[in-house]
Amino acid sequence: MAISTLTRSTPATGSSQVIRQPRKKWTVGKIAAVTVAAFIAVLWLIPFAWATVTAFKSEADASASKVSWFPPSGFTFDAFINVFQAGNIPLWTWNSLYTSAAITAITLVISALIAYALSRIEFKGKKVLMVVIIAAIIVPPPVLMIPLFYQMLALKMIDTSWAIILPQVIHPAMVFVLKKFFDQIPHELEEAAVMDGASRLRIFMQIVLPLSRPILAAVAIFVFIGAWNNFLWPFISTNDDSLLTLPVGLQTIKSAYGVQYAQNMASALLAALPLIVVFLFFQRQIIKGVATTGLAGT
């Protein structure tokens, strides 16, 4: 919050919000726009709605050849109860939560530190370092899966949480998102502290970080969503059933339950729930976070 008033020359007028005020009347064009927007929204909600209806059906109704939004034998919690009794979803959710939290925390710490150095400190080799890290942005994770798997095997980390966490903490693009933000913080704030003989680390922790909360939150959101939903690497690096993350666990459910459609949908919904709930509460922050970090690339 504070930084927006610092970096913007005009005090936050919320220009974007005020723009469309003059055209508030309901024209034909606007009604048409609402209609199209609503049509798309309905299309976009159908998969959720259909999954929800299916999850609350009995298995018999779910696999009935006549498709119905209102099942003949009524709605039931059976599928959810069965999924919970199978017992894996809470464990997988926990696995996803702590691995994603660890990935996010480590990413934030190491990226903010190096971003500060790149933004503020003149040191030998900095230019080369920047080029190398920029170049690393283009390395697609699937290219690394084979050597990384072999490496993890050698490090005896396969089938540990470390195998999931450690390779996912490198986000070169996020380093530059942070660096760009640090660049905009006025130097005067730090120079006073330098005069007082404060160390770099103290300046970083006590002046720069508190001013950077919005961007840190944005990066955290972006990294967390990515880690929470990542499939390929956790899928490769873990076999142990007790270590599976939610997305990988669901894949095993799919093959195990086969034609139990109500249970499949109940599992999918339970897996989707945590992030959707978080989104409902932090909609504004998440949207802003994704928009600011998004263009920097994934």
Next chain:
Amino acid sequence: MSSSTASRQISQPRTTLSPGVKAGLSLRRRRDNLNGWAFAAPFLVFFLVFLIWPILYGFYMSLTGKSLTGANDSLIGFSNYAEAFADAGMWRSLGNTLYFTVISTVPLVLVALVMAALLNIGLPAQWLWRLSYFAPFLLASTVVSLFFVWMYNPQLGLINDFLSKFGIPKVGWLNDPNVAMWSIVIATLWWTVGFNFLLYLAAMQNIPVQHYEAASLDGAGAWRQFFSITLPQLTPTTVMIVLLQILASLKVFDQIYQMTAGGPGGSTRPVVQYIFETGFTGYRLGYSAAISYIFFGLIVLVSVLQFVITRRRSA
């Protein structure tokens, strides 16, 4: 960058310094060197171990006959690459990846633009639209796949049931080799378009109001304003979104692996799945590393193209 160098020059004029100050400066420079690398060190450790090393080691692997069964570790030169270039399976999967990239990028950009343009008109209940368009992006690929496999079910699925009301015969959404890739594109569109939509929306809201006010005064209608102000102003955003989308689509794996496992008959198998299977089901790590590098070459090519295009724009 520019601001940091500017203020540095003000605080440290380079001319006429007494020897004492010079010594102080070199001390400071040494301390800066130390500090700089100390701040960079934690990131660099991870960077070297989990990114640089696997890149180098992967290339080395691609020159060996290494396999998960531990058979042949010796260097065999570029024969893996020679084999890959003659491998119809690799070409087919690479072709599938490119096909997916082309037919997914177009709707993923256009639909996102339409969504953002609609909202930008100033519809009421903004949060509702944002929520419904963006929510799928928060789902894991497996959730998306479960949803769509169920809706695509030929006998019991929602979509075929709906179509049958209009007398349209059952479609094998994921079983028909001519349709399967399109079905995956539809699921992907539903899943990830919200991301591009948000980027567009943010860019649209940054267009200065004055442009529209001036156009209004000149009597330009909403359509006119969209095509002569909004779209041109969005060009840099569009270029970025298209390029990011191409790079993202080239990496496609999750939803295809989960929905069709590359079938029917390999008609949807992307190159990442081919690498995955060659390495982990076929145990041929060296060979799959070689294919990884061919794929990597393709990504680098696109990225360089991106760099050149964006460079030319900003220059």
